[in-house]
Amino acid sequence: MNIAVAVDDVHDQALPSASEDGPAPKRVVVAYGFWIFLLSDIVMFSALFAAYAVLVRATAGGPTGAALFNQGSAAIETACLLASSYTCGLMTLAANERRRAGVYFFALVTFVLGAAFLGLEIREFADMIARGASPQRSAFLSAFFTLVGCHGLHVAAGLVWLAVMMAQVAIKGICGAVERRLLCFALFWHALDIIWVWLFTVVYLMGVRP
Amino acid sequence: MTDTHYDRAPGDRPIFTGLEEVASSGLLVYTIGLALAVILTVTSFWAADTSLLWGPGIPLGLAVLAIAQMGVHLVFFLHITTGPDNTNNVLALAFGVLIVILVVAGSLWIMSNLNDNMMPPAELMNLQMQH
Numbered sequence: 001m002n003i004a005v006a007v008d009d010v011h012d013q014a015l016p017s018a019s020e021d022g023p024a025p026k027r028v029v030v031a032y033g034f035w036i037f038l039l040s041d042i043v044m045f046s047a048l049f050a051a052y053a054v055l056v057r058a059t060a061g062g063p064t065g066a067a068l069f070n071q072g073s074a075a076i077e078t079a080c081l082l083a084s085s086y087t088c089g090l091m092t093l094a095a096n097e098r099r100r101a102g103v104y105f106f107a108l109v110t111f112v113l114g115a116a117f118l119g120l121e122i123r124e125f126a127d128m129i130a131r132g133a134s135p136q137r138s139a140f141l142s143a144f145f146t147l148v149g150c151h152g153l154h155v156a157a158g159l160v161w162l163a164v165m166m167a168q169v170a171i172k173g174i175c176g177a178v179e180r181r182l183l184c185f186a187l188f189w190h191a192l193d194i195i196w197v198w199l200f201t202v203v204y205l206m207g208v209r210p
Numbered sequence: 211m212t213d214t215h216y217d218r219a220p221g222d223r224p225i226f227t228g229l230e231e232v233a234s235s236g237l238l239v240y241t242i243g244l245a246l247a248v249i250l251t252v253t254s255f256w257a258a259d260t261s262l263l264w265g266p267g268i269p270l271g272l273a274v275l276a277i278a279q280m281g282v283h284l285v286f287f288l289h290i291t292t293g294p295d296n297t298n299n300v301l302a303l304a305f306g307v308l309i310v311i312l313v314v315a316g317s318l319w320i321m322s323n324l325n326d327n328m329m330p331p332a333e334l335m336n337l338q339m340q341h
Contacts, residue, residue: 024217031219035299039306046310050317075255082247089240089287092221096236187221190287194280197251201276205258206269 027180034184038191041154045195048150049202052143056207060138065207068133070124074204077120078196081155084113085193092186098174103182107166110189114159121152144203151199154192161185218295221288243286250279 023029056065087109094102125145128134135145165185168178254275257268284290290299 027222028217028219031221032217032298032302035220036302039302042306043309043313046313047317050314053314053318054321071255071259078251078255082244082251085283085287086240086244089243090237093236093240183219183221187288190221190283193287194283197276197279197283201254201272205254205272209258209265209268 026176027183030180031183031187034187038187042191042195045147045150048143048147049198052147052203055139055143058139060140062138062141063131063133065140065144065203066209068128068131069204069208071204071208073120073124074200077117078200080113080117080120081193081196084110084117085190087113088186088189092182095174095179095182100169100174103169103174104166107162107169111159111162114155114162114189118152118155118159121148121155125149148199148203151192151195154195158185158189158192161188217298218293220290220299239286239289243282246282246286247279250275250282254279 087106091103091106091110094106125148128141133141135142162185165178165182168181172178174182254272257263257271257275263271284303290296290303292300
């Protein structure tokens with residue numbers, strides 16, 4: 001009870017009982033539903049991680065991770081994604097304060113950093129395929145391209161979503177629906193960064209160890 | 211029961227008082243999160259390459275660093291807390307983590323078991339080849 005009283009003190013007006021006043025506000029319901037989706041997406045990624053971990057030694061005489069992976073480019077990709085997660089958070093702050101210029105600015109920075117990440121990853125993939133390390137070379141490479149490529153597809157989808165959101169902000173302004181969608185986008189973008197943390201740890205750092 | 215309050219949406223920060231206050235504290239939260247994440251990431255990349263540490267322990271250390279960074283992201287970027295208005299979010303997260311651990315650990319366990327029990331040892335294979 002003490003905790004509830006403390007929270008009530010923070011709020012200006014006493015909020016009515018959740019159970020007696022019907023469903024929670026739309027913002028809570030929408031974000032919670034999206035949270036469930038994100039968790040199921042993470043469960044899907046866990047299957048890809050498991051497949052990669054099982055197949056990491058199945059190189060079929062082809063190139064191993066130690067021969068293929070470049071930690072320098074992985075570090076730059078990590079920096080891009082982490083910085084874009086930060087600017088995405090700043091965009092959420094600007095949206096909460098309805099500062100439209102701030103939303104545009106931070107969305108642009110987020111988009112550029114995300115696109116830089118994607119560009120580096122595509123270059124890395126093209127380089128690997130040019131050296132004969134294509135997905136059909138070995139089970140290890142199939143698992144690698146599936147796992148990292150799936151994350152890359154999520155980032156690409158996030159970039160499209162961000163562009164659509166900016167069009168909505170321009171046309172509709174930051175109204176209730178647009179604000180909820182921006183909140184969901186921020187959740188999505190931060191969750192992608194969490195997946196990338198595991199990805200660079202498992203693939204690029206543990207994978208190159210003998 | 212008038213002191214019940216709504217759950218908080220995932221990604222929402224707890225306190226909404228004055229706009230100015232929210233802006234500065236929000237910026238501070240994200241900046242602290244970024245600083246911690248950068249420290250953990252740099253440590254990960256350093257630990258993966260160094261020869262200062264005991265080699266076999268490094269993968270475990272990297273896993274610990276990744277878990278710590280996941281925690282930083284959850285707390286500072288996604289604003290998941292232990293507050294009573296966050297119980298549903300945390301419960302959903304806990305269920306997700308449970309499934310992830312079951313899938314990953316279970317797959318690795320079963321596959322290593324199959325490898326141990328069903329793959330003939332290399333010497334035996336060579337023996338059969340020779341005769």
